Amino acid sequence: MVAPNSVRTMRASPHGSPALTEPAESPLLRAEGLSVRYGRQVALREVSLSLRRGEVVGLLGANGAGKSTALAVLAGLQVPRSGRLWLDGRVAIPRALRARSGLLPHRPPLHPELTVRQAVAHAAAVAGVPRRERADAVTDTLARCDLATVHARRAGNLSQGYRQRLGLALALVHRPEVLLLDEPTVGLDPRQLARFRALVRELAAGHAILLSSHALAEVRRTCDRVLVLHEGRLTEAGETATAGRRLLRLAPVPAASDLLALPGVASVEPLPEGYWHVTFKADGEAACLAALAAGGSRLEEWAPAGADLERRFLALTGSGAA
Numbered sequence: 187m188v189a190p191n192s193v194r195t196m197r198a199s200p201h202g203s204p205a206l207t208e209p210a211e212s213p214l215l216r217a218e219g220l221s222v223r224y225g226r227q228v229a230l231r232e233v234s235l236s237l238r239r240g241e242v243v244g245l246l247g248a249n250g251a252g253k254s255t256a257l258a259v260l261a262g263l264q265v266p267r268s269g270r271l272w273l274d275g276r277v278a279i280p281r282a283l284r285a286r287s288g289l290l291p292h293r294p295p296l297h298p299e300l301t302v303r304q305a306v307a308h309a310a311a312v313a314g315v316p317r318r319e320r321a322d323a324v325t326d327t328l329a330r331c332d333l334a335t336v337h338a339r340r341a342g343n344l345s346q347g348y349r350q351r352l353g354l355a356l357a358l359v360h361r362p363e364v365l366l367l368d369e370p371t372v373g374l375d376p377r378q379l380a381r382f383r384a385l386v387r388e389l390a391a392g393h394a395i396l397l398s399s400h401a402l403a404e405v406r407r408t409c410d411r412v413l414v415l416h417e418g419r420l421t422e423a424g425e426t427a428t429a430g431r432r433l434l435r436l437a438p439v440p441a442a443s444d445l446l447a448l449p450g451v452a453s454v455e456p457l458p459e460g461y462w463h464v465t466f467k468a469d470g471e472a473a474c475l476a477a478l479a480a481g482g483s484r485l486e487e488w489a490p491a492g493a494d495l496e497r498r499f500l501a502l503t504g505s506g507a508a
């Protein structure tokens with residue numbers, strides 16, 4: 187391993203400037219320019235985001251940042267003042283969003299007198315699951331959410347962990363592809379929290395998941411990448427941790443084409459203040475460091491991508507709200 191301060195130069199690029207990042211899989215849900223106002227209060231300002239199948243994305247923000255509003259719009263429960271939404275590349279109207287997404291609200295409305303099975307069956311009927319498919323949909327959903335053993339218990343008698351899983355079951359019973367979770371871990375004890383996180387990771391295999399939270403530590407543990415919402419504005423804060431990706435800073439600051447020309451480098455993404463996210467080919471890091479060692483630039487930062495998340499969150503929100 188080359189010590190950071192022994193690195194001196196970068197190789198010049200032998201060719202032009204290729205694309206900065208590799209093409210990503212097309213998003214399942216895409217939103218562009220969403221704005222929402224409540225009277226004079228602006229809740230969302232030109233919010234654009236995309237969610238892909240298989241990923242869990244954190245939506246981080248302080249109280250009143252606009253998280254619940256954003257989730258309600260993505261769930262098709264609230265119509266934005268402006269902006270557009272696409273599902274699988276096709277413009278999505280609220281009805282399509284409601285059919286293909288499931289929202290777990292901050293406080294799921296649970297009828298205390300209904301049993302767990304009755305509550306899920308009711309949600310299936312309301313969501314329009316055809317009558318002949320309902321029994322199977324309910325049984326599957328109870329099993330997926332670890333609720334089969336408590337199916338006959340009344341919702342009003344459940345622990346907070348089970349209440350939250352019932353809320354999740356209500357959001358999932360119509361088999362949506364997009365799952366929107368509004369502060370789902372508030373009030374869970376450490377064991378319930380661990381199980382809930384595991385459940386979300388299991389569900390990620392078949393869904394695109396957006397999870398809102400106040401807590402950076404929570405999204406760091408559960409999510410693949412983080413969006414920060416601050417006073418209605420959204421910013422991508424970065425990946426939580428990704429194998430083969432590094433946060434890099436060199437002095438003097440290189441051109442993207444110089445970075446891309448280094449051996450072992452697959453793609454680069456410019457960040458503010460001279461930082462880069464660099465993705466490596468398999469075993470590419472050693473080759474890249476060796477090439478850097480042969481040159482004259484100084485390596486000022488070489489860290490796992492995502493290690494700067496806290497610093498970036500504080501910069502984006504201008505506070506210690508996490």
Ligand SMILES: Nc1ncnc2c1ncn2[C@@H]1O[C@H](COP(=O)(O)OP(=O)(O)OP(=O)(O)O)[C@@H](O)[C@H]1O
Pocket residue numbers: 224227228229247248249250251252253254255256
């Ligand atoms: N129905 C409403 N009428 C008026 N203002 C509202 C309404 N709903 C939300 N707001 C305001 O819009 C802004 C965004 O609210 P929102 O609930 O989306 O934020 P949040 O990030 O989910 O907050 P919290 O974490 O406290 O739930 C806040 O200033 C809030 O006071």
